[in-house]
Amino acid sequence: MTSAFVRVSGPPNSNFLVGYPGISATSPRIEGKVEIRPLLGVSAPVHVSLVTVCLQRRESIHPSADTIKGHLVTSNRREITDIVGKEMLLYRAPLGRESEAILSMDLPFVIFIPYGRGGEEMARRVPPASLQLDRRAAETYYEIVVTVHHGASDQKKYPFPVPIARYDTLSTFGMYNRPESAERVVDHLVTLAISLPRWSYGPLDPVSVYIKLTPNPDMLRKAMKATVKAITMSIEEEVIYNHQGDEPQRKAKTLASSTHRVGIKMPEAGYFTNLGLVFPARDLRNQEGIMPRQKREFPLYAVSGFTTTGTLYKIEYYLVVKAVMSGAKDIMIRQPIVVCPWDHAGCKEEMEAIEQAAKDAYHISPDNPMLPASTIIRASDANGLKSLGMTIVGGHRKPLIE
The missing domain is CATH 2.60.40.640 (Immunoglobulin-like)
Structure with a gap:
């Protein structure tokens, strides 16, 4: 079974993170597109049954890190992993088939970052900012995790780091x-x-x-x-x-x-x-x-x-x-x-951008974010190889020259 090449690309000329976490009016969210291509053989199809994406928070502490000389003892380290918001299903093979032979996939997604202080309801709490203290005494970081299932038992996860800051402590408020x-x-x-x-x-x-x-x-x-x-x-x-x-x-x-x-x-x-x-x-x-x-x-x-x-x-x-x-x-x-x-001058500079982000987010609904359509090229599609820059000449695969 051919392995998949997977990457996540953000919106044009911007980062994955859109809006300002901690400020609800800006509808903070992760926007991007999961791109899946054959990893080997250029045009050998990848068998895909399921694709999901989520934003994952990894948090760990080592209270004794600042007093230990040399290599850190890992036994004292405590770690947790949480999913922020909800995991999104981007693709599922048609009913009755274990998987589908795919030449290329572009699957747009948007993950809304919680911005309500929902008390004990963890799913609504504003996630803490990315941070690493000296000698990793405490750290929090985030990853966009794409999970690709190649059948009932074969799955692979692809993590992509994404730094997240919080903007509700700006000294200009x-x-x-x-x-x-x-x-x-x-x-x-x-x-x-x-x-x-x-x-x-x-x-x-x-x-x-x-x-x-x-x-x-x-x-x-x-x-x-x-x-x-x-x-x-x-x-x-x-x-x-x-x-x-x-x-x-x-x-x-x-x-x-x-x-x-x-x-x-x-x-x-x-x-x-x-x-x-x-x-x-x-x-x-x-x-x-x-x-x-x-x-x-x-x-x-x-x-x-x-x-x-x-x-x-x-x-x-x-x-x-x-x-x-x-x-x-x-x-x-x-x-x-x-x-x-950030210092006071830096906070002032952010204020105008926050106001603009709030205007941009005014018409965005978390229930219907109006995503672009997915692009899926199957091995059975006519001219499917064209999407990979290939064509069939005399029964052989050749680079496509237009």
């Missing part, structure tokens, strides 16, 4: 540009309050925070004896590994920090200040200053991680403000923030 505030009291003497003008950040974005320390008016004399020694501000990344059934493991690390020395007694009116730092970015270039080629499964980001939630892991970020006191207990606030893979 209004929901992230509203002030967030929090306050904390430890020993009833001093209150620490903070206010963030916005709470979504990307690489090299400025992070500023308004800080207010006020004495308790009911214990004013005792509170004013306390000294504000210093105020520290830091950004923490926390990865929560979930082995599904095991106790989740939490690993936190500080990405950036700054310290503001104060050294004054607590004023009656309180102490107010603004602090800031720059959200860290990693250099994408190598030691020779060359930008490495992007991996097919993962987009290149100037951050090592970003806010995301998968099945096996979750990454969260916190802005930590700590008032170091003398004569009173230290006070700390750990305020959740959102980290976006």
Whole structure:
């Protein structure tokens, strides 16, 4: 039985991914065409009984990856594989036949990526973005998987990597540009309050925070004896590994920090200040200053991680403000923030394209996406060889010269 050459091609001059995952108005989807040709013998027909296509998410974690030297031990690695959305049936042999002899097949398809937050209904959850942490401590990647059945028992799968990003954490969205505030009291003497003008950040974005320390008016004399020694501000990344059934493991690390020395007694009116730092970015270039080629499964980001939630892991970020006191207990606030893979300028550039994608998707229905017709050339078709650039001359197969 002749093997098949299978590939997936995207729409002309664009990627497989159309629309913006996480933004429902753009109807995010994978568009493409499965192309099947003979692999050997140029024109020997391929026997095909069934062709399906699906979008597959592969997720894995290794919580100890950052502490192991040398080769990673695989026994600790946990992996899952899920189908995103639905598997599509593209072709089935006619009833009563096990398979059909095919010279060529072009089978258009569209797979809609879920964009509703459907609670416990997994099929409607927005899939997490493609991501690979250092030393593969956690990774998520996607593949378009084409399955070709050549008979009742013979089938072969063909995976094609496709990177997927999420666009619902852009720092330009209004929901992230509203002030967030929090306050904390430890020993009833001093209150620490903070206010963030916005709470979504990307690489090299400025992070500023308004800080207010006020004495308790009911214990004013005792509170004013306390000294504000210093105020520290830091950004923490926390990865929560979930082995599904095991106790989740939490690993936190500080990405950036700054310290503001104060050294004054607590004023009656309180102490107010603004602090800031720059959200860290990693250099994408190598030691020779060359930008490495992007991996097919993962987009290149100037951050090592970003806010995301998968099945096996979750990454969260916190802005930590700590008032170091003398004569009173230290006070700390750990305020959740959102980290976006792109900086504020990059997010602004995407906004216009997102609006256009929403207009383009307005008339698209997931129930009837209006796909082009499939093109199937069977071995029994008259002039079927012509589709492969071949013809019969004197009983022999020859290249077709028109």
